[in-house]
Amino acid sequence: MAAGAAVPTSLESAPRIMRLVAECSRSRARAGELRLPHGPVATPVFMPVGTQATMKGITTEQLDALGCRICLGNTYHLGLRPGPELIQKANGLHGFMNWPHNLLTDSGGFQMVSLVALSEVTEEGVRFRSPYDGEETLLSPERSVEIQNSLGSDIIMQLDDVVSSTVTGPRVEEAMHRSVRWLDRCIAAHRQPDKQNLFAIIQGGLDADLRATCLEEMTKRDVPGFAIGGLSGGESKVQFWKMVALSTSKLPKDKPRYLMGVGYATDLVVCVALGCDMFDCVYPTRTARFGSALVPTGQLQLKKKQYEKDFGPIDPECSCPTCKRHSRAFLHTLLHSDNTAALHHLTVHNIAYQLQLMSAIRASIVEKRFPDFVCSFMNTMYGDQTLCPPWATEALASVGITLS
Amino acid sequence: MKLNLTKVVNGCRLGKIQNLGKTGDHTMDIPGCLLYTKTGSAPHLTQHTLHNIHGVPAMAQLTLSSLAEHHEVFAEYKKGVGNFIGMPESLLYCSLHDPVSPCPSGYVTNKSVSVWGGGGRVEMTVSKFMAIQQALQPDWFQSLSDGEASCEEAISIKRARKSVDRTLLFLDSCLRLQEESEVLQKSSIIGVIEGGDVMEERLRSARETAKRPVSGFLLDGFQGNPTTLETRLQLLSLVTAELPEDKPRLICGVSRPDEVLECIERGVDLFESFFPYLVTERGCALTFNFDYQPNPEETLLQQNGIQEEIKYEDQIKKIKTTGCNQKMTSFEINLKEKKYREDFSPLVKECSCYCCKNHTRAYIHHLLVTNELLAGVLLMIHNFEHYFGFFHSIREALKSDTLAQLKELIRRQASGELGNTNLTLH
Numbered sequence: 020m021a022a023g024a025a026v027p028t029s030l031e032s033a034p035r036i037m038r039l040v041a042e043c044s045r046s047r048a049r050a051g052e053l054r055l056p057h058g059p060v061a062t063p064v065f066m067p068v069g070t071q072a073t074m075k076g077i078t079t080e081q082l083d084a085l086g087c088r089i090c091l092g093n094t095y096h097l098g099l100r101p102g103p104e105l106i107q108k109a110n111g112l113h114g115f116m117n118w119p120h121n122l123l124t125d126s127g128g129f130q131m132v133s134l135v136a137l138s139e140v141t142e143e144g145v146r147f148r149s150p151y152d153g154e155e156t157l158l159s160p161e162r163s164v165e166i167q168n169s170l171g172s173d174i175i176m177q178l179d180d181v182v183s184s185t186v187t188g189p190r191v192e193e194a195m196h197r198s199v200r201w202l203d204r205c206i207a208a209h210r211q212p213d214k215q216n217l218f219a220i221i222q223g224g225l226d227a228d229l230r231a232t233c234l235e236e237m238t239k240r241d242v243p244g245f246a247i248g249g250l251s252g253g254e255s256k257v258q259f260w261k262m263v264a265l266s267t268s269k270l271p272k273d274k275p276r277y278l279m280g281v282g283y284a285t286d287l288v289v290c291v292a293l294g295c296d297m298f299d300c301v302y303p304t305r306t307a308r309f310g311s312a313l314v315p316t317g318q319l320q321l322k323k324k325q326y327e328k329d330f331g332p333i334d335p336e337c338s339c340p341t342c343k344r345h346s347r348a349f350l351h352t353l354l355h356s357d358n359t360a361a362l363h364h365l366t367v368h369n370i371a372y373q374l375q376l377m378s379a380i381r382a383s384i385v386e387k388r389f390p391d392f393v394c395s396f397m398n399t400m401y402g403d404q405t406l407c408p409p410w411a412t413e414a415l416a417s418v419g420i421t422l423s
Numbered sequence: 424m425k426l427n428l429t430k431v432v433n434g435c436r437l438g439k440i441q442n443l444g445k446t447g448d449h450t451m452d453i454p455g456c457l458l459y460t461k462t463g464s465a466p467h468l469t470q471h472t473l474h475n476i477h478g479v480p481a482m483a484q485l486t487l488s489s490l491a492e493h494h495e496v497f498a499e500y501k502k503g504v505g506n507f508i509g510m511p512e513s514l515l516y517c518s519l520h521d522p523v524s525p526c527p528s529g530y531v532t533n534k535s536v537s538v539w540g541g542g543g544r545v546e547m548t549v550s551k552f553m554a555i556q557q558a559l560q561p562d563w564f565q566s567l568s569d570g571e572a573s574c575e576e577a578i579s580i581k582r583a584r585k586s587v588d589r590t591l592l593f594l595d596s597c598l599r600l601q602e603e604s605e606v607l608q609k610s611s612i613i614g615v616i617e618g619g620d621v622m623e624e625r626l627r628s629a630r631e632t633a634k635r636p637v638s639g640f641l642l643d644g645f646q647g648n649p650t651t652l653e654t655r656l657q658l659l660s661l662v663t664a665e666l667p668e669d670k671p672r673l674i675c676g677v678s679r680p681d682e683v684l685e686c687i688e689r690g691v692d693l694f695e696s697f698f699p700y701l702v703t704e705r706g707c708a709l710t711f712n713f714d715y716q717p718n719p720e721e722t723l724l725q726q727n728g729i730q731e732e733i734k735y736e737d738q739i740k741k742i743k744t745t746g747c748n749q750k751m752t753s754f755e756i757n758l759k760e761k762k763y764r765e766d767f768s769p770l771v772k773e774c775s776c777y778c779c780k781n782h783t784r785a786y787i788h789h790l791l792v793t794n795e796l797l798a799g800v801l802l803m804i805h806n807f808e809h810y811f812g813f814f815h816s817i818r819e820a821l822k823s824d825t826l827a828q829l830k831e832l833i834r835r836q837a838s839g840e841l842g843n844t845n846l847t848l849h
Contacts, residue, residue, distance in 0.1 A: 071789075071790075071793045071795055072786075072789065073790060073795045073796075073797040074797075075795070075796050075797065076467070076796035076797055076799075076800055077797070077800075078472060078475075078777070078781075078797070078800065078801070079781070080471075080475075080777070080781075081469075081471055081472070084471070096793075100789065100792060100793055101764070101785075101789045101792075105764070105765060105785070108765065108767070109767060109783070109785060109786070115785075115786060115789075116786065117781050117782055117786075327496055328495075328496055328499050328500070330500060340469065340470065340471055341469070344470055344509040345509045346507070348496060348500070348507070349463070349507055349508060349509060352462060352463070352493055352496065353462055353463070353464055355541055355542075356461060356462035356489060356541055357461070357541070358461040358462050358464050358466055358467070359466070359467050359796055359799055359800075360464045360465070360466070360467055360468055360469055361464075362796065363467070363468075363469050363472075363796070363800070364469055367469065367471075
């Protein structure tokens with residue numbers, strides 16, 4: 020599309036939802052607070068993913084007790100089952116699942132491409148066939164925003180033209196430009212800007228020029244926040260961190276930066292150093308259901324025989340209900356039974372682990388010792404700072420944190 | 424422990440069992456039920472969600488079938504199964520089998536009994552059985568027994584006799600080994616009454632077992648399909664008549680509300696609570712009414728409603744016998760049905776459980792349709808609470824001499840006659 024196309028109406032009064040509380044003097048790490056319709060959220064924040072209006076086997080009360088104040092719902096799944104009309108009748112997604120805190124919904128774009136074998140992307144939107152009833156639907160920017168308006172989530176995402184990070188060639192550029200056009204269509208279609216915050220999603224794949232162009236264009240639109248998309252796929256970690264760093268260097272400081280699909284502990288620490296504020300990932304909750312517990316040194320595959328007589332908790336430093344009451348041996352035994360409670364114990368712990376990690380990161384930024392925290396974290400995770408993966412060492416060095 | 428009977432009304436015993444547990448300060452109400460567990464945990468529930476439930480029984484049931492294969496772990500752990508499973512405050516009863524999984528027959532010998540766990544068959548002689556109990560250290564455990572007489576359809580007198588002989592031999596051996604074990608001094612052995620459907624053998628089992636220093640009795644072999652219980656109820660009365668009044672009577676394999684009442688009238692005190700679990704597994708919620716003293720306006724409404732309900736009886740029966748819900752009872756509703764898709768009322772209107780206070784039928788329906796784990800969690804919370812509430816109402820009815828009303832209310836719902844007061848009438 021020609022560069023001289025009409026400038027869309029931007030939200031000049033787009034709210035400043037982020038308040039910066041502290042900044043690391045060396046790296047780009049920031050601590051802040053998001054002001055959202057369903058309450059404040061401390062950043063950096065990890066948002067667990069509750070795809071179909073449920074955080075898997077744990078209740079909203081348990082999730083609240085863990086300190087979670089924002090989690091995700093998926094527009095693609097909910098749009099099909101039970102559908103936006105029903106959810107609207109139930110007082111939105113908050114009412115339907117009885118979650119009193121904040122919700123972020125994605126646009127449905129990612130699932131479109133990753134889950135649906137026969138989806139077709141055109142300028143109009145994404146055309147696909149429902150896996151449940153075979154009906155053909157078009158997910159356009161307008162329709163995605165409309166569904167998200169019905170869901171009533173506090174943060175909604177633009178529909179972006181998602182392309183795998185391993186794809187190269189003209190398709191990447193096409194998708195980037197289209198995403199900008201779709202952003203404008205989403206902004207225009209958004210009926211509830213005072214109740215729901217529409218975030219843009221920076222695309223451009225692994226091409227620095229394309230990403231820079233996308234950043235330049237999208238930051239002209241006055242949205243309340245920006246997501247860094249198109250990463251966390253199959254790309255190499257070196258390319259990954261460089262694109263994250265490029266993005267944060269060009270995103271406004273006074274708005275939140277949401278890095279989509281990132282959830283491994285090391286990645287979280289590094290990307291906070293690079294200047295990201297918000298993260299989401301299915302990994303911690305998914306891996307819990309496979310019997311894997313997250314710990315500061317990595318993970319424990321509790322189904323393995325070595326834990327059969329291990330009578331200590333998953334993590335003696337963890338204050339979650341699972342660790343306060345149960346041993347690795349008990350969880351091992353329960354995991355080998357057909358009682359689903361085993362999965363729920365681990366889901367609780369893994370979410371606690373992620374949230375406790377973010378809290379610790381934040382405290383270190385506020386207390387001006389983030390670089391030390393990073394070194395200590397890497398020591399624990401890799402046994403020695405020098406054993407930290409090279410990409411992470413480089414990424415941290417690029418923002419002034421040297422692992423000795 | 425001491426069983427204090429407050430009163431006995433038409434064969435029903437109301438009372439308390441006191442001085443229970445290792446510290447001797449726990450109490451249990453009878454008639455009552457035990458918390459059903461799978462591998463030491465209430466199904467689907469963590470401590471947090473279990474504690475959401477009101478009226479959780481003081482005693483939980485553990486099954487040897489789920490724990491026997493982990494014997495070595497408990498032996499090394501040394502602090503007993505209560506601590507291992509994270510339920511140190513609960514009283515624990517260890518049964519041999521899981522009432523939900525039928526045991527294959529043909530594996531009991533004169534020297535051993537087998538249980539089936541996740542890892543396959545575990546064969547136990549008396550000494551192995553007692554070694555496992557030493558490692559578990561439950562408050563109560565049923566003695567090793569030969570319950571196969573009830574697995575078969577037509578049971579011969581010879582087989583019934585054998586089940587009684589073997590069970591008594593096992594019991595005497597267990598009692599002997601208990602005497603020699605310091606650890607097991609704090610645990611109580613529950614004697615098991617066998618004998619199939621052969622009256623003489625049943626009576627012999629009861630009389631002989633009652634002679635032993637057991638702390639209570641387990642009535643085994645009365646489970647089966649609903650018609651089997653009916654024919655066995657008479658036998659049940661005769662058996663309990665032979666048992667001392669001051670020791671608790673447990674029954675295994677019987678958990679349906681109507682059957683529970685029949686057994687209470689025949690001198691049974693304690694039941695397993697696996698029925699709410701079965702209801703949960705089929706995506707259903709208990710909705711039967713045990714409030715037998717509704718206000719007068721409600722009664723009038725119900726009376727006027729009955730004509731309508733009888734019309735729909737056939738329709739209801741049709742829904743229930745088709746599809747995969749063949750075992751569904753009239754005590755429950757099936758949340759998978761389309762009509763609940765937009766039903767924003769709670770499972771049961773007056774229920775104060777966590778699920779009913781926080782969620783709707785529409786939400787549970789959605790969770791079931793999308794195969795989400797939370798469906799099982801929420802339904803289990805509701806179904807357990809509803810079921811424990813039922814037992815509370817039994818005790819209250821006995822206190823106020825109104826059990827007949829409760830029984831009638833349950834009977835009418837069991838037969839589908841009264842319909843389900845939570846059914847939507849079209």
